[in-house]
Amino acid sequence: MLKGKTALVTGSTSGIGLGIALALAKQGANVVLNGFGDVDGPRAQVEALGVKVGYHGADMSKPAQIEDMAKYAAAQFGQVDILVNNAGIQHVAPIHDFPPEKWDAIIAINLTSAFHTTRLALPAMRKSNWGRIINVASVHGLVGSAEKSAYVAAKHGIVGLTKVTALENATTGITCNAICPGWVLTPLVQKQVDARASERGVSAEEAKKQLLGEKEPSMQFTTPEELGDLAVFFCSPAGANVRGVAWNMDGGWVAQ
Ligand code: NAD
DSSP states (O other): OOTTOEEEETTOSSHHHHHHHHHHHHTTOEEEEEOSSOOHHHHHHHHTTTOOEEEEOOOTTOHHHHHHHHHHHHHHHSOOSEEEEOOOOOOOBOGGGOOHHHHHHHHIIIIIHHHHHHHHHHHHHHHHTOEEEEEEOOGGGTSOOTTBHHHHHHHHHHHHHHHHHHHHTTTTTEEEEEEEEOOBOSHHHHHHHHHHHHHHTOOHHHHHHHHHHHHOTTOSOBOHHHHHHHHHHHHSGGGTTOOSOEEEESTTGGGO
16 A cells, blocks of 8 residues: 555564554564664564665654665655654653753654654655644653653643644645544563562562543553554545644553
8 A cells, every 4th residue: 555655664673663653564564773772683673574674773762863864765766655753762761850951852752853844854755745743742742651751741742743734735736734642561661560579579560550540541552553453444445634743652550
């Protein structure tokens, strides 16, 4: 379905981004990976699906590096047809103890980077009159939780950016939508599981149950594979007139 298209997925060396990159590659899309840590493993997983794979290590908090990544994608693949703004970090602390540099980093990586990638990808998408922009927000783009001020602010912001991007391109073949996962057991959440286990003196299994029990009625983690399939839907012909939604996949978190 996506043969001949190129997807740039930020933060795709791990977790949800890698899940979405694999799902798009299964549909035939070439993929530009981005992110830190092990690159060879994720690259091999995507390449095994028979598509062309690129990688750029831009730090999403650095606009000049984001511009360099956009140039790399255009030079290697012609253009970006599918942009997935996924890179994100978390820091958990009450506002009165929240380190200002963590606030700045979260806003830069989780929100501002998506403005830059989007402004850089749109001109070519508008020329070809086809594009899919998928912003990985969170249930925290829809509701708040204590001790996550920067994250909740950034995620509400990206839901707003999603709506404006969708509206500005509403008469074109370019759509923009947000995905709002609940708990997904990736390294980002494993850190919160481990912190709770050590603070409360409980096992990791018990800490997971407690986290799910507080927020997620299904008592199940959403998986990167399920989120990848939702991204594929947004890219499919059936998704052509889905514009500006923030679609939660959260085990009932926001229904409460
Ligand atoms: P993860 O830690 O597994 O992956 C994060 C990815 O972002 C990695 O590839 C990492 O290298 C990359 N990254 C981090 N900082 C970067 C930077 N400065 N520049 C470029 N890349 C950077 O986390 P995840 O859980 O897969 O999170 C992915 C996205 O999903 C994030 O935006 C996160 O907020 C969102 N999300 C996660 C959950 C969850 O429960 N895990 C829930 C809702 C939303």
